[in-house]
Amino acid sequence: MGRYQDFWPIYLAAHRGTWTQRIHLIASTVGAIGVFGAIGLGEPLLAPAGILIALSIAFSSHYLIEGNHPTIAKNPLWSAVGDVHMCILLVTGRLPAEMKRMGLDRPIVERFVWARTKNQTRH
Numbered sequence: 506m507g508r509y510q511d512f513w514p515i516y517l518a519a520h521r522g523t524w525t526q527r528i529h530l531i532a533s534t535v536g537a538i539g540v541f542g543a544i545g546l547g548e549p550l551l552a553p554a555g556i557l558i559a560l561s562i563a564f565s566s567h568y569l570i571e572g573n574h575p576t577i578a579k580n581p582l583w584s585a586v587g588d589v590h591m592c593i594l595l596v597t598g599r600l601p602a603e604m605k606r607m608g609l610d611r612p613i614v615e616r617f618v619w620a621r622t623k624n625q626t627r628h
Contacts, residue, residue, distance in 0.1 A: 519574075526591060528566040533592045536556050
């Protein structure tokens with residue numbers, strides 16, 4: 506899969522849960538803090554540590570909430586770009602419109618009760 510435009514719908518489909526999206530935002534923030542902390546403090550080990558912690562946080566949301574697999578195995582570069590793209594849309598409030606545009610606006614039933622939002626069907 507060479508083009509980001511082809512990967513983006515796949516990425517979004519794997520991140521339909523609102524809690525998955527929120528946890529990815531937290532993970533991305535942790536990763537960015539590690540990278541920028543490494544640069545600012547001159548501590549190069551902070552970058553890989555921050556990235557590993559961020560990946561662990563993000564991966565957990567796939568297994569615990571969505572019940573799917575991270576897209577990083579499909580394309581690591583586009584997965585990283587997709588994460589930044591999704592987080593920007595989430596923070597700016599434009600993610601719901603993008604999900605709707607991609608036909609992914611129907612809520613999923615997240616695996617755990619604590620991860621369900623008020624608009625999702627409860628069993």
